Amino acid sequence: MADEKLIVDFWDVGQGDCSVVRLPDNSLVIIDVGPRTSPLIDWLQEKPRRIHSIVITHNDADHAGGLPALVKLPGLTIGTVYMLEDRNKTDEQFINIFRAVREEQKKGRFNVIRLETDRLIWESATKGLDLIAIYPSFSENIEAMKPNETSAILCLRQKGKVGIIWPGDAPMQIVAEKCNGLTPSILTGPHHGGPVDRKKKDFKTWVAAMQPERLFVSVGTKRNYNLPAPAYLSQRAGHGCRVVCSQLTKHCDNEQVNKDLPVLQTAALLGLRPPRSGTPCRGCLRVTVSETEIITDAYDAEHQNRVEKLRRPLCLGK
Amino acid sequence: MEFEVQDWGIKMDCLQLPELPRELARRFMFLLSAAENEQLTEKDQADWVKISDYIDFRQFSVDRSPPRYQEGFLQTNKEKFIVVWHDGTRESLPPKAARALGDINAGERFSAHVKLGKNDETIGLERVSLLGATSEPAMEDWSAWPTKS
Numbered sequence: 001m002a003d004e005k006l007i008v009d010f011w012d013v014g015q016g017d018c019s020v021v022r023l024p025d026n027s028l029v030i031i032d033v034g035p036r037t038s039p040l041i042d043w044l045q046e047k048p049r050r051i052h053s054i055v056i057t058h059n060d061a062d063h064a065g066g067l068p069a070l071v072k073l074p075g076l077t078i079g080t081v082y083m084l085e086d087r088n089k090t091d092e093q094f095i096n097i098f099r100a101v102r103e104e105q106k107k108g109r110f111n112v113i114r115l116e117t118d119r120l121i122w123e124s125a126t127k128g129l130d131l132i133a134i135y136p137s138f139s140e141n142i143e144a145m146k147p148n149e150t151s152a153i154l155c156l157r158q159k160g161k162v163g164i165i166w167p168g169d170a171p172m173q174i175v176a177e178k179c180n181g182l183t184p185s186i187l188t189g190p191h192h193g194g195p196v197d198r199k200k201k202d203f204k205t206w207v208a209a210m211q212p213e214r215l216f217v218s219v220g221t222k223r224n225y226n227l228p229a230p231a232y233l234s235q236r237a238g239h240g241c242r243v244v245c246s247q248l249t250k251h252c253d254n255e256q257v258n259k260d261l262p263v264l265q266t267a268a269l270l271g272l273r274p275p276r277s278g279t280p281c282r283g284c285l286r287v288t289v290s291e292t293e294i295i296t297d298a299y300d301a302e303h304q305n306r307v308e309k310l311r312r313p314l315c316l317g318k
Numbered sequence: 319m320e321f322e323v324q325d326w327g328i329k330m331d332c333l334q335l336p337e338l339p340r341e342l343a344r345r346f347m348f349l350l351s352a353a354e355n356e357q358l359t360e361k362d363q364a365d366w367v368k369i370s371d372y373i374d375f376r377q378f379s380v381d382r383s384p385p386r387y388q389e390g391f392l393q394t395n396k397e398k399f400i401v402v403w404h405d406g407t408r409e410s411l412p413p414k415a416a417r418a419l420g421d422i423n424a425g426e427r428f429s430a431h432v433k434l435g436k437n438d439e440t441i442g443l444e445r446v447s448l449l450g451a452t453s454e455p456a457m458e459d460w461s462a463w464p465t466k467s
Contacts, residue, residue: 096405299367
């Protein structure tokens with residue numbers, strides 16, 4: 001059987017998170033859908049697509065806010081929505097975001113299933129590639145005190161080796177416990193490059209527990225809650241990790257942000273759609289995943305050249 | 319005599335100058351389509367990187383995007399129409415967009431297809447429907463949701 005390949009797009013959705021995995025049969029697994037204004041919706045509206053599954057790492061609005069628009073799109077077929085419980089279900093925002101999801105579920109458009117450890121989202125015919133949740137277990141989910149503490153951690157594995165990790169907004173302590181010793185090709189965030197426990201004394205040890213080759217930080221120029229955290233990016237870069245952020249922040253180049261000059265418009269270059277706010281830096285990132293390797297899109301060198309001209313790019317550890 | 323448009327990969331006869339805007343638009347559309355279908359050649363890819371620096375891709379996408387489904391709560395319709403969207407964002411609607419909410423009372427929940435502009439601002443609403451009283455969604459039993467399998 002031919003080597004099956006996946007295309008993974010890490011989207012620039014402004015402040016939020018969204019990745020799209022294109023499976024060998026061209027159906028999609030969407031990992032977080034981004035905020036209410038997510039450009040993913042614009043892209044999906046343009047032509048009908050088959051969605052194998054939607055996985056929501058946790059129910060914050062910057063990860064799940066685009067769900068009502070997505071599930072109400074005509075012409076889409078959706079297999080399964082995976083989500084977990086991370087807050088009281090009387091929470092008004094939770095009810096408002098998921099009302100449309102329940103409505104469409106009741107019509108039989110898709111199943112909604114609890115996301116928990118060992119949940120296999122997808123695996124290839126050869127079983128050489130799979131996407132699986134490694135956190136939280138049912139008890140870890142219900143024992144968590146805050147939504148971020150129970151954010152799901154997803155792994156894309158190549159012949160059992162972890163290639164990409166999506167930890168959502170999970171604390172670094174939990175990421176370190178679950179991914180200790182791993183050397184994935186790509187790690188996202190967590191928490192938009194500012195892990196929630198970054199002020200704890202053992203933080204540096206937790207960061208060092210896993211050594212990704214590349215860090216993709218999905219962060220918005222606007223409403224970014226002072227993310228990403230310079231010290232975190234600096235530590236990652238110091239370990240030889242290639243750090244890229246979806247959007248530019250004022251830390252990196254205030255003047256370029258004020259002029260709203262994109263560093264590179266990868267949404268256009270990759271045929272995707274841009275967010276309506278913020279100044280793209282790397283913008284989107286695309287990788288092709290086979291059982292043995294992960295290859296990034298053709299725009300790395302151009303982006304790197306341009307980043308070096310910024311005033312104080314956080315991604316270079318300056 | 320011929321001229322060449324720097325970075326765009328376009329060569330034309332000087333007599334065809336009036337056709338230039340059309341040729342630029344065609345080159346842009348060709349490259350975007352090739353990018354969407356992953357059919358860019360190396361030369362196209364190099365051109366596309368340069369061309370993307372000249373274009374306002376965000377405005378292009380905003381203009382091209384159809385309205386999307388959203389749910390909201392009309393907080394007030396007195397001097398301003400202020401809406402709280404389903405994600406908790408509070409927005410004061412511009413008068414042109416607010417007109418579509420003329421039949422909604424303050425305190426009511428609604429769904430609409432919303433045209434978003436730059437900076438995530440609402441620029442138009444259509445297909446407005448009532449969703450029922452504010453407390454209604456909370457009356458449903460969410461306790462066993464989502465299911466285990």
